[in-house]
């Protein structure tokens with residue numbers, strides 16, 4: 001029997017170092033480095049991020065999502081979860097630690113499915129954060145049903161030629177390459193119609209229609225590109241995996257990407273809760289602290305309970321990924337984590353805003369942005385509804401319809417069956 005929630009002492013020392021480093025060195029630069037540190041040509045970013053990355057490398061905490069075969073320590077998901085809880089408090093911490101999305105998932109795709117030429121050109125530079133990348137899957141006609149995507153890739157001699165539009169291709173304007181899902185076999189069964197490709201930045205025909213900005217980021221240029229692929233020609237070895245394997249390749253990155261996002265969200269929610277606690281203890285009204293008001297106490301209690309429930313679900317899912325080493329076995333767990341994540345962040349940051357009053361509603365506090373972030377989380381990597389459908393379908397597995405008109409738990413029938421079974425004993429006992 002083994003059931004333990006403790007962190008081993010040696011790793012706790014690393015977590016303590018990470019906590020101090022994120023608070024003292026990275027959180028301050030969140031206020032001055034734009035675009036979460038993804039614009040490699042930004043002079044402010046160039047001056048501030050690489051020295052911090054060097055510290056992380058020296059500490060051997062670089063790219064901890066990767067196994068030793070790819071230059072990471074191979075810590076596994078539970079340790080990663082404990083780390084990511086800290087990194088999630090800061091916008092730039094993921095890139096300082098070399099584990100930022102979507103590059104982390106795109107590196108996994110290249111490692112598993114890239115040709116030797118693609119790996120040589122992109123994989124190590126991506127892991128080293130010498131380049132960043134883009135994942136280009138969603139289409140303007142709708143992202144929730146990938147079987148309906150219209151972008152095509154057709155063979156022409158030794159090349160593939162891609163045509164179509166993609167929407168919300170995050171970081172395309174910084175990226176060295178895009179990973180693109182396109183239809184290669186329109187008549188095949190739905191999940192074998194698509195294939196995945198690498199399209200290098202600057203390939204003729206790759207058109208950036210505009211960079212869409214998410215609400216609340218008015219000071220920045222948008223980072224979510226609306227792209228057109230107009231006869232974009234790429235060599236045959238830029239296909240990732242086999243023809244028709246697009247969905248299988250996509251799953252390689254999406255499972256990991258979703259759980260890593262959830263790990264970081266634990267940190268962000270904790271940050272909102274910490275700020276709520278500070279405010280409740282600092283602000284006085286009607287002769288007592290906000291912390292002494294029962295309705296405020298309820299807000300604090302509900303927030304702590306939601307956070308701890310979510311954290312346990314995330315950690316248990318991480319533990320299952322380590323144990324089974326197969327994302328298919330933990331599909332329901334990951335979908336549940338993904339579906340729970342926006343609500344926890346929205347609820348807790350909403351209460352934090354409320355407790356800070358007018359200050360909380362202003363842009364002098366981060367809560368408005370956190371609330372918007374919760375809505376973005378409910379869409380990026382798939383809408384919440386889609387993940388709830390997965391949870392429900394998986395939950396129904398192993399269950400059957402009732403054999404008759406009434407449910408199998410119908411109490412009169414259960415009592416009648418018990419009486420029939422124990423009737424002789426009761427008759428004997430009450431003679």
Ligand SMILES: Cc1cc2nc3c(=O)[nH]c(=O)nc-3n(C[C@H](O)[C@H](O)[C@H](O)COP(=O)(O)OP(=O)(O)OC[C@H]3O[C@@H](n4cnc5c(N)ncnc54)[C@H](O)[C@@H]3O)c2cc1C
Pocket residue numbers: 102134135136137138139140141142143144145167168169170171214224375376377379380381382383384385386
């Ligand atoms: C911040 C952010 C970053 C993103 N980054 C990327 C990226 O890098 N690359 C990329 O390819 N995409 C990216 N996306 C796009 C994301 O994957 C899509 O937003 C998502 O898949 C939903 O697609 P959609 O926006 O077209 O919404 P739709 O498919 O139009 O759905 C709209 C709404 O309809 C409802 N709905 C849809 N289907 C169902 C259903 N079956 N049952 C019940 N209700 C349903 C849901 O409420 C859903 O939110 C990003 C999105 C955001 C917000």
